[in-house]
Amino acid sequence: MRDRRHPLLPRGARSGHRRPPQQRCGIPHEASAAAAGRRSREGTGRALPPRGDRALGVPPACRPGTAAVAAVVVGVAVALALRGYAHTAVASGPTGDEPPLLGPRVRAWYRGVLAPFEDQLVVWRVHPDLLTFAQLGVSILAGAAFWAGWIFVAGWLTILAGTLDILDGGVARRNGAAGRRGALVDSVVDRYSEFATFLGLGAFFRDDWVLLAVAVAAFASLMVSYTRxxxxxxxVALSAGRAQRPERYVVLGFGAWLSGLVAHLACPVLGHPTHAVLGAAVVLLAALSAWTALARARLAARELQGGAG
Structure with a gap:
């Protein structure tokens, strides 16, 4: 015979455990209510008091205290850098058409900062290709940091990638490994590195109008290198241009970490983090890169026309 309580069950099947009358009628069980109340009181007792920025009523996404400490550290580093820059002397800089934004004094100062690291890499006999592919790895990490919204970290990773780009050339020249093969590998890896960084940057601005500026900056950066x-x-030997690779690293890298600081310092006032500084840096990068690509094309066309005449 079928189960009378459940006529649709097959013969021999049981309807399962029966609920207490209180639960069938929708009345909560006294023991269950008491246990729930006890768990609620215990959970309330274990709650930790708010600390740091949250104790000040700042939204969880804001970290003005951490940003202030980072700003002090960065300020000290910048002050030391300016002190070293003031003691750097160079003979003269390029005076032709479209000189780079970072003059010879800045470049000489930074190479002086990197000189001890370059010396050690030469002593260790580090192959330049290792530094080149390390630059690619760091650029991929920078793109991933942009994608994840870690703008401050992404900025420093971008600067690190640019530093490795400088070191691989210096080590190659001092090791006697500089040549056409190394130049080819370096150029190819540079393009992949730029793509990885701009891909992450575009993912971060995927719902913003700045995405258009990211696309223009990526295309113009590639055109700068392609034109040369x-x-x-x-x-035609072509090395002129306002925004060459070092300038592009500086604009994007420093723009990113400055945006990370400003976003959290201004967050208590605005109520949410904003990366308007990064957006402005991307727009500036797009404009400078487009100008450099067009200027190089104009200079190359003039040289070719003069040679033909």
Whole structure:
């Protein structure tokens, strides 16, 4: 015979455990209510008091205290850098058309900062290709940091990638490994590195109008390098340009970490983090890169026309 309580069950099947009358009628069991109340009181007793920025009523996404400490550290580092820059002397800089934004004094100062590291890498016989591919790895991490919204970290990773880009060339020249093969590998890896960084940057601004500026900056940066490569293939030496690779690293890297600081310092006032500084840096990078690509094309065309005449 079928179970009378559940006529649809097969013969021999049981309807399962029966609930108490209180639960069937929708009345909570006294023991269950008491246990729930006890758990609620225990949970309330274990709650930790708010600390740090949350104790000040700042939204959880804001970290003005941490940003203030980081700003002090960065300020000290900048002051020391300016002191070293003031004691750096160079003969003269380029005076031709479209000189780079970072003059010879800045470049000489930074190479002086990197000189001890370069010396140690030469002593350790580190192959330049290792530094080149390390730059690619750091650029991928920078793109991932942009994607995840870790803007301050992404800025420093971008600066580190640019530093490795400088070191690999210096080590190659001192090790006697500089040549056409190394130049080819370096150029190819540089393009992949730029793509990885801009990919993460575009993912971060995917719902913002700044995404258009990211696309322009990525395309213009590639055109800066392509114009030089094409001109050199036609026999025209082309090294001029306002926004070369070091300038692009500086604009994006420093713009990112400055945006990370400003976002959290201004967060208590605005109520949420904002990365308007990073957006402005991307727009500036797009404009400078586009200008540099067009200027290089104009200079190369003038040289080719003069040679043909």
């Amino acid at each position: 490569a094409r001109a050199e293939g036609l026999g």
